Amino acid sequence: MTTTELTAHYCAQAGQPAWQHELRQSVRLLLALTEPGLDAHAVHAALCLVEDELRHQLLASYPQWASLPEAATTAAMVVHRYQVALLGHRSAHEALRRELPVVEFAVALRPTCHPPAMGWLLAA
Numbered sequence: 017m018t019t020t021e022l023t024a025h026y027c028a029q030a031g032q033p034a035w036q037h038e039l040r041q042s043v044r045l046l047l048a049l050t051e052p053g054l055d056a057h058a059v060h061a062a063l064c065l066v067e068d069e070l071r072h073q074l075l076a077s078y079p080q081w082a083s084l085p086e087a088a089t090t091a092a093m094v095v096h097r098y099q100v101a102l103l104g105h106r107s108a109h110e111a112l113r114r115e116l117p118v119v120e121f122a123v124a125l126r127p128t129c130h131p132p133a134m135g136w137l138l139a140a
């Protein structure tokens with residue numbers, strides 16, 4: 017499998033509802049990083065966990081390639097590409113901004129120490 021084929025496979029996986037839910041949560045957290053009054057370190061830690069979960073879901077969708085460096089790089093690139101696309105979509109951006117109170121609550125309750133592969137999700 018080439019990197020192009022792997023990217024296409026990961027992009028197909030990115031269309032799954034559970035992955036899209038996590039993607040929206042990651043973008044909410046990106047937006048929350050600039051909100052006054054929020055603990056930026058807690059928001060960043062939550063963002064890292066959600067992004068790790070997104071990458072983990074992509075890597076798990078094609079386990080034969082998961083251990084290869086290009087698989088991890090490709091998964092990270094797909095996550096970033098979809099975040100940028102969602103951030104650039106004006107109506108989605110506004111809707112996510114309105115959902116920030118959910119992020120504030122989730123960040124306040126999130127456990128602070130656990131492995132990202134355990135599948136911890138933020139409530140949204």
